[in-house]
Amino acid sequence: MREAVLQTTKLCKRYKNFAALDHVDLTVYRGDIYGLIGRNGAGKTTIMKIATGLASPSEGTYALFGKTGAEADKQKTRIGCLIENPAFFGNLTAYENLRYYCYQKGITDLKQIDEALDLVQLTDVKNKKFRKFSLGMKQRLGIAFAMLDNPDLVILDEPINGLDPIGINELRSTFLRLNQERGITLIISSHILTELYAVANRFLFIDKGRVLAEITKEELDLACSRCLVIKTDNTRQTATVLEDQLHITDYKVIDSGEIRVYEETVKPDELNKVLIQNGVNISGIFESGVSLEDYFKQLIEEEAQ
Amino acid sequence: MINMIKADLYRMLKSKGMWFFWGALILTYLVTLVYKQAGGINLGGPSLDSSAYKMDIQMVAHNFTYYYLFIIPAFCIITADFSAKTIKNTITSAISRKQYFITKFSFTELFHVAVFLLGNLLFYLVNRLVNGTDYASSFSTFFQPVLLQLPLIIGFTALFILLAFVLNKASLFNSITIIAPLLYATISLVLYGIEGTKDFAEKILLKYELNYMLQLLATDCTAKYRNTCLLVGAGLTILSFLLGYLWFTRHELD
Structure with a gap:
């Protein structure tokens, strides 16, 4: 049986009278590229925020690598993520920003910084300050950050925002390579269906906080053919x-x-x-x-x- | 915890603000050393005449640097993370919220105490070397008031840490912390002017105003007053820690 990397059960998130998530059940298995599809405000980011500890559920539970509660918190070191807009210190360069997080995560092998920057084609601008980066470059640095320390699970919220078509294509290849060569499980959200379709093997369709369907690529092909x-x-x-x-x-x-x-x-x-x-x-x-x-x-x- | 402190130190050493902070600190001390005048700044409370004391003790009583010493560490270590929204990178992949709060609280306190002690020590050594014993007390005479002030320094730093966590935004934090002493002084003086609240303003608000407490602790005060100040410092530290912890661990991050 495949290991569930992230599993939610009847997950709810309410902000006063607004239900951002309404009894969401989902399962992401090891090795999946899991696409979260929904309109703006559908609840994609909220799922990611809960899974990464940025928000807590109003009801329901979630398990990370099979662990719940405080034990799930300890599994966060196995996650790399980019939630909403990439955030870094503007006065530091791309390299220095990643160096900062290497200190924070206790990563001593600094070659990882160059590898991560190389992965997203930012090697040439690694000494440029973050505040001078274009939106696409910022997005790439966010992805490089998520890849630091070889995580088991990478959660990316709208990672192709601001990227040009060539950049999107390169990133798509990167995701597939990381998934196939390193066995990294990816959860990627987007409202651009065709882009997610090109990389993901399982999909969750969500709208107004409710799950519309959780299907495999084969099932989706069948439904659309x-x-x-x-x-x-x-x-x-x-x-x-x-x-x-x-x-x-x-x-x-x-x-x-x-x-x-x-x-x-x-x-x-x-x-x-x-x-x-x-x-x-x-x-x-x-x-x-x-x-x-x-x-x-x-x-x-x-x-x- | 150590990893986060290392990361913050790395970032702070790369930031111009930190060097500006040290530059301003040294410049302030240099002015005092060169002109042999303690000078000082009053944050709003009553002023004491400390002319009977040597210059180094006067400097401890009216220290210019205290004003920004309370703001800069919390600003550099905590609000910078909120303003750049980099806090979400840390919370999502490195440590839990509990660890985050405890680490930031401890590091800000340690950093402030280190700067406070190091600044005073440097001032004492250079003053003794340059201006001689006419302007410098013995080491123990100088450091006794410094150490007496320490609980209050820790307590008020804790209060500023609490404000940094609650206010989040750097601009809001700066505005409120800069305006707070003036607001405190205005309220105290208004209440002092009203017959019914005069006693309260005199015996509580003005007597236990931060600046006034620091001056009295450095110069002359009763054992009872000293103990009360110690309690104020300890109370502020514990209360700010608990409130900040509860707020941060339960509050939703944007």
């Missing part, structure tokens, strides 16, 4: 016809009234004809296939209903 949707009152009979008469195996029973067929060669009119001939009561057949954005919108609409 082109398919024929059959609306029927008898999915069992429909499935039998699909297999026996049309020899279709790539289909999925979504619920008691819906089946989705993913085989691209199947035509809707032909399918309709065969199903009717076999006495299946069909209320509709239509093509579907949604973009990530549409899928997210669909989840929000379903939640609203």
